Amino acid sequence: MALKVGRRFIVEPGGALHGEFPVPGDKSISHRSVMLGSIAEGETRVEGFLEGDDAMATLSAMRALGVEIEGPEDGRLRIQGVGLHGLQAADAPLDLGNSGTSMRLFSGLLAGQPFVSELVGDASLMRRPMRRVTDPLTRMGARIGTAPNGTAPLRIEPAPGLRGIDYAMPMASAQVKSALLLSGLYAEGETCVTEPAVTRDHTERMLAALGVPVAVEGPRVRVTGGASLTGGGIAVPGDISSAAFFLVGASIASQASVTLTNVGLNPTRTGVIEILRRMGASIDIDAGHAGTGEPVGRITVEPAPLRGIDIPPELVPLAIDEFPAIFVAAACARGETVLRGAEELRVKESDRIAVMAEGLARLGIEVHPQPDGIRIVGGRLRGGHVRAHGDHRIAMSFAMAALAADGPVTIDDCAEVDTSFPGFVELAHRAGLSIRAEETSA
Numbered sequence: 001m002a003l004k005v006g007r008r009f010i011v012e013p014g015g016a017l018h019g020e021f022p023v024p025g026d027k028s029i030s031h032r033s034v035m036l037g038s039i040a041e042g043e044t045r046v047e048g049f050l051e052g053d054d055a056m057a058t059l060s061a062m063r064a065l066g067v068e069i070e071g072p073e074d075g076r077l078r079i080q081g082v083g084l085h086g087l088q089a090a091d092a093p094l095d096l097g098n099s100g101t102s103m104r105l106f107s108g109l110l111a112g113q114p115f116v117s118e119l120v121g122d123a124s125l126m127r128r129p130m131r132r133v134t135d136p137l138t139r140m141g142a143r144i145g146t147a148p149n150g151t152a153p154l155r156i157e158p159a160p161g162l163r164g165i166d167y168a169m170p171m172a173s174a175q176v177k178s179a180l181l182l183s184g185l186y187a188e189g190e191t192c193v194t195e196p197a198v199t200r201d202h203t204e205r206m207l208a209a210l211g212v213p214v215a216v217e218g219p220r221v222r223v224t225g226g227a228s229l230t231g232g233g234i235a236v237p238g239d240i241s242s243a244a245f246f247l248v249g250a251s252i253a254s255q256a257s258v259t260l261t262n263v264g265l266n267p268t269r270t271g272v273i274e275i276l277r278r279m280g281a282s283i284d285i286d287a288g289h290a291g292t293g294e295p296v297g298r299i300t301v302e303p304a305p306l307r308g309i310d311i312p313p314e315l316v317p318l319a320i321d322e323f324p325a326i327f328v329a330a331a332c333a334r335g336e337t338v339l340r341g342a343e344e345l346r347v348k349e350s351d352r353i354a355v356m357a358e359g360l361a362r363l364g365i366e367v368h369p370q371p372d373g374i375r376i377v378g379g380r381l382r383g384g385h386v387r388a389h390g391d392h393r394i395a396m397s398f399a400m401a402a403l404a405a406d407g408p409v410t411i412d413d414c415a416e417v418d419t420s421f422p423g424f425v426e427l428a429h430r431a432g433l434s435i436r437a438e439e440t441s442a
């Protein structure tokens with residue numbers, strides 16, 4: 001049996017962070033560029049595409065469904081769209097790796113196809129809840145089977161005809177919203193989704209940019225079945241979720257000055273900036289142009305004394321992927337930081353509340369995990385050995401923690417960093433973080 005190779009980061013304390021550089025392309029927008037470009041009429045040219053494992057899983061799945069895609073070459077793709085009804089059955093299960101976004105969005109997209117699809121993923125993805133998409137899709141008339149506990153593998157059978165529904169989502173999830181909007185393109189009548197809190201709106205923006213009328217009234221989004229998409233140019237901005245590690249790192253380092261260029265500043269994604277500023281961070285934004293419907297800009301960050309805060313609940317979905325990094329900031333802040341209403345963190349690539357609490361405690365920080373959040377008492381970070389549990393965002397967050405620790409931080413189980421941030425170690429090292437990666441026999 002082949003030995004599985006793992007990855008460990010070893011980060012020495014006391015590094016600095018300096019420089020002006022872009023971060024890799026936005027993962028959420030990269031997924032959507034491939035999915036929507038594939039079902040559009042004509043060619044779609046994408047630039048800034050994230051060549052990470054998650055977005056590549058979406059790309060490979062689309063190729064398996066018969067779509068011709070050139071690239072990625074330097075972040076550029078040329079997608080020959082097949083139109084709403086041009087996808088073909090794949091001849092094997094679609095393996096979506098570690099990517100929840102791929103699995104949820106494909107569930108919606110494939111529910112309306114006249115062929116069978118099967119969706120699988122890695123051990124983490126096969127544990128994640130899928131009824132949040134399969135339940136409403138079933139109400140639309142889709143025929144989707146899950147494992148008995150509501151996880152993948154998903155088997156999607158051709159349905160005689162989808163009907164639009166009016167659905168109030170029980171949780172704030174852009175993946176569920178997007179899955180329903182995609183299936184809504186194949187449904188009779190109108191599909192209306194109401195969200196309990198604002199979530200990222202990249203699907204709505206990209207559908208509109210490709211010519212689909214999308215009606216947004218407060219928390220309600222509506223699409224009407226049958227509207228066709230017209231291929232075009234899509235510029236993917238840098239990922240604010242990747243920028244977040246540098247925002248936190250530069251805030252807690254004793255020496256830093258970092259400018260991140262071409263970062264996506266969609267207001268449904270900037271919760272991390274708002275939260276860090278409330279904690280006292282020194283973050284300047286130079287807003288640029290609004291590319292293809294997505295605002296971008298430069299962010300400059302310098303060290304600042306941080307203080308603990310109560311995180312306002314409405315900011316939670318706007319910073320949902322940034323909490324591992326925000327927890328590191330909280331560990332370095334004076335006083336307590338309290339997060340509530342964030343139970344969704346327990347069903348990401350890992351249980352991000354439990355895993356961060358375990359690691360921060362090992363680094364000497366007092367933590368009080370709760371079912372829906374955590375209370376973190378800021379203190380002095382010491383060096384130590386933590387585990388990322390195969391979760392990319394945990395690995396990168398603890399790497400930044402070393403900037404404020406009094407000894408080396410060793411992080412096991414970091415191989416998944418390439419899902420969202422290929423080249424993280426090299427970029428962070430160039431910026432001044434004393435990080436090295438080594439292979440382990442995990």
Ligand SMILES: O=C(O)C1=C[C@@H](OP(=O)(O)O)[C@@H](O)[C@H](O)C1
Binds near residue numbers: 027175
């Ligand atoms: O729609 C998307 O691209 C995403 C939505 C969020 O998930 P939920 O919809 O589960 O909140 C986020 O955590 C994920 O990284 C990407």
Ligand SMILES: C=C(OP(=O)(O)O)C(=O)O
Binds near residue numbers: 101102349
């Ligand atoms: C939750 C994440 O992604 P996904 O749900 O696509 O696996 C993430 O990237 O933090």
